[in-house]
Amino acid sequence: xxxxxxxxxxxxxxxxxxxxxxxxxxxxxxxxxxxxxxxxxxxxxxxxxxxxxxxxxxxxxxxxxxxxxxxxxxxxxxxxxxxxxxxxxxxxxxxxxxxxxxxxxxxxxxxxxxxxxxxxxxxx
Numbered sequence: 001x002x003x004x005x006x007x008x009x010x011x012x013x014x015x016x017x018x019x020x021x022x023x024x025x026x027x028x029x030x031x032x033x034x035x036x037x038x039x040x041x042x043x044x045x046x047x048x049x050x051x052x053x054x055x056x057x058x059x060x061x062x063x064x065x066x067x068x069x070x071x072x073x074x075x076x077x078x079x080x081x082x083x084x085x086x087x088x089x090x091x092x093x094x095x096x097x098x099x100x101x102x103x104x105x106x107x108x109x110x111x112x113x114x115x116x117x118x119x120x121x122x123x124x
Contacts, residue, residue, distance in 0.1 A: 006118075010060060013115055017057030017073065024050025033093045036086040052076055060119060070119035077113050084109060 024031050024046050031046040039045060056076065059069035087094060088102040 009115070010066065010119055013073075013112075013119070014057045014060040014069075017053045017060065019057075021050045021053030021055075021057060024053065030094075031083075033090075034083040034087045036082050039082075049076065049080060066119050067122065070116045073116040074113050074120070077109055077116070081106075081109055 028043075028046060031050075032042050035042040035045065052072070053076065056069045056072045059065040060073065062069075084102075084105050087097075088099070088106065091097070091099045091102050094102065
């Protein structure tokens with residue numbers, strides 16, 4: 001049962017990242033608004049992080065690349081954390097999201113990091 005949960009949750013995380021990456025191309029304006037002003041090349045960062053999310057999500061599903069993909073996901077989550085902080089501090093730019101929901105997104109990042117960390121250990 002433990003093995004089945006491990007695999008099911010690995011696929012859920014991978015699929016979450018694939019769909020999240022696709023959203024960078026279908027909801028680009030949302031991601032552009034999330035970008036902190038001090039970063040350059042907003043469009044490039046949004047699109048490239050979307051591509052990275054898709055690639056890492058897919059690589060997570062391949063046993064041979066699971067560990068490296070999980071490490072990549074952790075690094076990516078750390079890299080995009082400033083965008084989530086920026087969203088919270090500029091909550092008026094996101095009228096469809098409450099200030100509370102934007103605040104809750106911050107610790108969710110930590111949960112996603114912990115979830116990905118599970119797959120950094122040799123298991124497959």
